[in-house]
Amino acid sequence: MAELMAIDIETYSDVSLPDCGVHRYASSPQFEILLFAYSIDDGEIAVIDLASGEEMPEKVMECLKDDTIIKTAFNASFERTCINRFFHLDLQPESWRCTAVQASMLSLPLSLEGVGEALKLDKKKMTEGKELIRYFCIPCKPTKSNGGRARNLPSHAPEKWELFKTYCIRDVAVEMQIRKILQKFPIPDKEQELYCMDQRINDRGILVDRELITHAAACDLLYKEAASKRAYELSGLENPNSVSQLKAWLQEKGVEAGSLAKAAVEELVEKNEGEVSEMMKLRLAMSKTSVKKYEAMERSVCPDGRVHGLLQFYGANRTGRWAGRLVQIHNLPQNHMEDLELARSLVKEGRYDLIELLYDSTPEVLSELIRTAFVAKEGCRFIVSDFSAIEARVMGYLAGEGWVMEEFRGAGKIYEQTAAKMFHIPIGEITKGSPYRARGKVASLACQYGGAEGALISMGALNFVEESELKGLVQSWRSANPHIVNFWYEIDGAVKAAVKEHKATTVGRVCVFYQSGMLMIRLPSGRVLSYVRPRMTVNRFGSESVCYEGVGLNKKWSRVESYGAKFCENIVQAMARDLLAEAMLRLEKEGLPIVCHVHDEVVLEVPEGVSSVEEVNEIMSVCPSWCEGLPLKAAGFESPFYKKD
Secondary structure, X not given: OOOEEEEEEEEEOOOOHHHHXXXXXXXXXXXXXXXXXXXXXXXXXXXXXXXXXXXXXXXXXXXXXXXXXXXXXXXXXXXHHHHHHHHOOOOOHHHEEEHHHHHHOOOOOOOXXXXXXXXXXXXXXXXXXXXXXXXXXXXXOOOOXXXXXXXXXXXXXXXXXXXXXXHHHHHHHHHHHHHHHHHXXXXXXXXXXXXXXXXXXXXXXXXXXXXXXXXXXXXXXXHHHHHHHHHHHHHOOOOOOOHHHHHHHHHHOXXXXXXXXXXXXXXXXXXXXHHHHHHHHHHHHXXXXXXXXXXXXXXXXXXXXXXXXXXXXXXXXXXXXXXXXOOOHHHOOOOOOOXXXXXXXXXXXXXXXXXXXXXXXXXXXXXXXXXXXXXXXXXXXXXXXXXXXXXXXXXXXXHOOHHHHHHHHOOOOHHHHHHHHHHOOOHHXXXXXXXXXHHHHHHHXXXXXXXXXXXXXXXXXXXXXXXXXXXXXXXXXXXXXXXXXXXXXHHHHHHHHHHHHOOOEXXXXXXXXXXXXXXXXXXXXXXXXXXXXXXEEEOOOOOEEEEEEEEOOOOOEEEEEEOHHHHHHHHHHHHHHHHHHHHHHHHHHOOOOEEEEEOOEEXXXXXXXXXXXXXXXXXXXXXXXXXXXXXXXXXXXXXXXXXXX
């Protein structure tokens, strides 16, 4: 009996995979699997040419349907989803192992090509693949030379087709080679359980309000047409969107503008009045991309009215957090409108004139309504619950900052208590509107991971303090949190000892060690963070530091420099991820279906009359055995549509 089956497929669809996701891609009537390459028990790789009329052998179909046979693929969710759709199967994720996840757990790149390069494989993904995929897997432009066809078939280029079959076989070989190299680091059972839960959540999807989406797009178009018309009238410019023309117009008005980026334009609005202020407001309105998210929803929605595949398991590979895909739900605009339901109903009814009359900014209204385009299905409502100040809780817990833990066990007013400690004043004097609370809040958010004046500025500190005060704020926060500051330095020392001496060091509840050419950090949950090929270097300040190979800010595989507080940020965010993951497992086991989750928040689609916000918050707040004593707390609400409460 076979035990293992490695798979790679090549497919065709008239729907764009990068823009719309695999579920929408595979639900097209034109979708088909062209090639199916496989290896059983790491034996010889075979390819089935389905596009040329070959049929799947019965043995292969039996292996696919047999849950005792493990199926492996790089980005296995693509293979599983496509195979289910094409062969009308219902293969569940439990018998699948994703090599991309296994690689990501070691902080390797998220692409097969990238992993091949990082691991320096002798068999790598064929460079001809991209051109072959463009030729066979997506529609082509009808031309006179190609006879006006909209698609290339194997018969149109037999030699290319044979090369494409070789390419498909090679991808299986590369996946098998990666799996063999990484066999010392199998996906832990707990992470496989989480992967299966993730796949079920993505398969479940989330319903979108297509009527709202359609009207929001129409409203945006009408508004921008009116704004453009007014900009032409006001400026007399040939193209009011032209940066050079607009700068020249401003200069004529006596205003020097070095930049017309959003922040600079907002500043010009504040500092000027009359025509200049109005023109800058129009520029902000014309450039606002509020409608882009609606367009992404419309592109991605499947025939069942739901968007699937919004989340990528282990997409943030340094922490193991989920990454957003398609609509990018991790960076949706927040909503602060008190009359959200009214604005929503006006847009859905096409009452754009009232939107213009009742609200200061139509683009802002459309932006705040984006979340509300996600709706619960009929007979259900959303229960939304999220952890309260989870990163501050985890950092205080790991560092042993006693007063932070005491505050979270009590009232939980961390910003007020931080301000009280920083400025040595009674907490009772620090009200919600107090300038001291604002200082405590921004310092808590900016300084927790070693941030200094620059971090405070990026958090908006200059809105309520003078620049000369920033250094004092940093010092006051650090003085109030000596154990957290010490935790940074202990982790920094442990990391350096691991890299230089291959020495294992336990820092509180975290263990730092070196293994198989990688820096490893074991979290309280038992999960391990990995940093590839670490070595000592000298940073830009002339100090000794650790660097490793990873995906840098340029999105390319390169050397990444780090330091103690940055490693602490990874540790805290990774532990927060583990807490959320455990909570999601508990919710699913209670029969409460998750339709999406964002950062430290879960969104459940629950039938009316089933469960309550309080019950969900209670399940969320259960503390796992591996972090006994951590004061967890969740808060939530229910709503027929998604929003920020």
